[in-house]
Amino acid sequence: MLVYILKRLLLMVPTLFGVLLLTFAVVQFVPGGPVEQMVSQLQGRDSGGERAASSGAGYRGRQGLDAKRIEEIKVLYGFDKPPVERFWLMMKSFARFDLGQSFYQRKDVWQLVLEKLPVSASLGLWTFFLSYLIAVPLGVSKAVRAGTRFDFVTTLIVLVGYAIPGFVxxxxxxxxxxxxxxxxxxxxxxxxxxxxxxxxxxxVDYLWHIVLPVTAMVFGSFAVTAMLTKNAFLEEIRKQYVLVARAKGLSERQVLWRHVMRNALIPIVTGFPAAFIGAFFTGSLLIETLFSLDGLGLLSYESVIRRDYPVVLGTLYLFTLIGLLTKLVGDLCYVWVDPRVRFD
Structure with a gap:
């Protein structure tokens, strides 16, 4: 087990490096960067850099400013250094868990994430808990009553809810x-x-405000978990040990909750850590915009639009690292739930 964990931790390093390297390389070729936007603002063309972005990889603002002013702008944003050196400096900062400072908000990326986290965590945690509290009992009920009118009606409701986008x-x-x-x-x-x-x-005021956005997120999010629970229970109910348990005189409730439950919930429990951690850091852009909630989803979108590269790369590094660690915890949960699993 310790050897497996060590191997997984070591594999995270090249994975994280590759994700950051690919994103950093793409960033270098995206037009309308901070230098171009600053030049456009100084020339009074536009504040968002859209015209600079539409003009191709280069920008035409250089025609109205002298070379010295252009170099000062590059130094301000750190673009006076070669891309390889900038990437190396960024990786050294990330190794110290220094995510850098936003170009436009003049705040550390850590501070921005912590400021937006309560909004996304409120939406995510309520969605997570309500989804599991609804989906698991519903899936068990559907499995026990498979083929009945209840199963048909609930399946129809679940699929309709899954098909309707949350923002709609x-x-x-x-x-x-x-x-x-x-x-x-x-x-x-x-x-x-x-x-x-x-x-x-x-x-009361907080709960009053959270009802509509959480309802919009929950209504379709529990569909997969509910159907997964139903199918897992149906598969276990048909196995031989269930017939043996019934033959011994155990009640249906004892068979379901003492024997079937433990085996049927293996695929659900193993995905529990990822879903729980993701509830804190997964922001929904459309829901946050629709209900005027300033969370991580809106922060990520605005950072990409404004070419705020420290926020884009800093949050990418943080969320990728959390995702890799959560995936490892999820895999280890297989051993905790089912002792028969061996990683060797």
Whole structure:
């Protein structure tokens, strides 16, 4: 086991290096970078760099500024050094877990991630817990009642919910419950006077704001888990040990929850760590934009659009590292759930 863990940890190094190297190389050829955007702003053309981006790999702003000013802008953003040297300096900083500083917000990337994390964690954790609390019991019920009207109706509802994109459902919820009925607020996680409220009132206000975005995310997210649970239970119910347990006189409840449950939940439990960690760091851009929530999804999108390379590469490094470690924990859960598994 220790040898396997050590090998996996060592393999993370080239994997992480390859992801960062590929992304960094792509960044070098993307037009409309920070230098081009700054030149366009100084010339009064546009603030977003769209014209610079549409002009190809180079930019035409050089015509209106002298070479010395261009070099000062390059030094400001660190583009005065060759790409190989910049990549090496970036990797040295990442090795110290220094993710750098945003070009435009003048904040450390760590600080930006920590500022946006509560919003994404609120959406992710509520979605995660509600999805599992609904999906697992629903999957068990569908397996026990396979082929009945209940199984058919719930399968239809689950598949329809899975087919409807979350942002489409979010728009419908906003129009009906936020606009016409005005039962829920249209934006934000809390009210403007949240700080002045008592703690019970704060909790109620927070839950009142979180209902619509979480509903939009949960409605389709539990479909895969529910169907996976159902199929795993059906496969286990047909095995020989279940017939033996019933022949010994055990009740159906004892057979399901004491014997079948442990084996059927192996594929679900092993994916639990990745889903739980992902709930903290996975931001939904469309949901966050729709409900005016400033989370990690919106931060990543704005960083790509504005060519804020320290934020793009810093968050990529952090999330890739977390993903690799979570994958390792998920694989180790196989041994914890099923002692018959041996990595050798």
């Amino acid at each position: 459902l979010g728009v419908a919820l906003l129009v009906v419950f936020g606009g016409q009925l005005q039962w829920f607020p249209l934006r934000g996680l809390t009210s403007a006077n949240w700080e002045a409220l008592s703690w019970p009132a704060r909790i």
